[in-house]
Amino acid sequence: MKKLSLVIFYLLFYHLTAVSQSCLPQGITFTTQTEIDNFQANYPNCTQIEGNVFIGGGSNNITNLNGLSVLTSFGGDLHISSMSLTSLTGLNAVSFIGGKLMINDSPLTDLTGLNALTTIGGDFQIIYMNGLISLAGLEALTTVGGALSIAAYSLSSLSGLSSLTSIGGVLELGPNYAMTSFSGLEALTSVGGRILIQANHTLTSLSGLDNIESSSIDTLSITYNSDLTICAIQSICDYLANPGGIIEINNNAAGCNSQAEVDSACALLFVENYNYDDGWLIYPNPTSDKLTIEIPEITVKRQMTIMNLHSQELINRPMTGRKTEIDISALPKGAYFIRLTSERTLEVKKIIKQ
Numbered sequence: 286m287k288k289l290s291l292v293i294f295y296l297l298f299y300h301l302t303a304v305s306q307s308c309l310p311q312g313i314t315f316t317t318q319t320e321i322d323n324f325q326a327n328y329p330n331c332t333q334i335e336g337n338v339f340i341g342g343g344s345n346n347i348t349n350l351n352g353l354s355v356l357t358s359f360g361g362d363l364h365i366s367s368m369s370l371t372s373l374t375g376l377n378a379v380s381f382i383g384g385k386l387m388i389n390d391s392p393l394t395d396l397t398g399l400n401a402l403t404t405i406g407g408d409f410q411i412i413y414m415n416g417l418i419s420l421a422g423l424e425a426l427t428t429v430g431g432a433l434s435i436a437a438y439s440l441s442s443l444s445g446l447s448s449l450t451s452i453g454g455v456l457e458l459g460p461n462y463a464m465t466s467f468s469g470l471e472a473l474t475s476v477g478g479r480i481l482i483q484a485n486h487t488l489t490s491l492s493g494l495d496n497i498e499s500s501s502i503d504t505l506s507i508t509y510n511s512d513l514t515i516c517a518i519q520s521i522c523d524y525l526a527n528p529g530g531i532i533e534i535n536n537n538a539a540g541c542n543s544q545a546e547v548d549s550a551c552a553l554l555f556v557e558n559y560n561y562d563d564g565w566l567i568y569p570n571p572t573s574d575k576l577t578i579e580i581p582e583i584t585v586k587r588q589m590t591i592m593n594l595h596s597q598e599l600i601n602r603p604m605t606g607r608k609t610e611i612d613i614s615a616l617p618k619g620a621y622f623i624r625l626t627s628e629r630t631l632e633v634k635k636i637i638k639q
Contacts (some may be wrong), residue, residue: 289556295298312361314334321352332360335410335583337384341366350375362407366390369378373398373422382406385431388411396422396445407431408454420445429453438462443469447450451475460484479504499523503530507537516541525551539597544605549592552633567623571637574614578623580607590624
């Protein structure tokens, strides 16, 4: 009985090690569908490729990855670049990539097939993907050890990254020509220094990046986003208030076309989020034509500015007495902000033009 138990133990041990083992420390390149289909026959029991893997090139006839369905991890880089590949099904068991993951020049419309992937040790790059419209398939991904770079011209949403919490390198978004916001990245709390947002021509808001810890940012570059008006989100405002490095904000739409505009919008964001009584009055509010600003006393010179929600200055004049009447009848209906500034203070309140 004891000898039989030992036999069973060794058979079980052999089975476990035989069906799950690493291989190919030198890596491998797949250039044909036949090489994909014959993988399990050519490398029996191989479930973990140690080296770098390249899929693509050659005859460009790789249409599916089903022959790789036994793989659970890649120790090195995984580079996918096949003009005939329409699905990543076949990588469904892969949970870990130790190096970088690069996907480019493929007619993929989503990333279904990477559903088990939780960790990428290096960079994650999605570039030159004209047909990609969704990041579905990445819902399990929590960590990118290196940079995250996304430039996919038809991609309208980042919702597939809803579990991503940390990026160890640069966050680089753009050019993306169909994306209006970065909704889907709300779980992201940490980046590895630089945030680069460039040439996202339909982007209107940075919403989605709100929860990044500003202390993890050391460089902020927001440029050439022609429709971008809303940059005053919590993470950006916190960084601008206490920057750790370079700030570059230009060639965007009004409201986010300079650091000064975003600083002003951040001040307004503070007003909207925190109500306080600072002793000055505005009445009537709402109003259709004239309003009165009343301050407790004139001890220092104050400048009054009325701005729209994009931080554009519409009316600007000095406060010369305790009461100042302003005619806003020419302004379109909507919400505005009144800012009082002196050498020592900045005070902002919201008004409604009926």
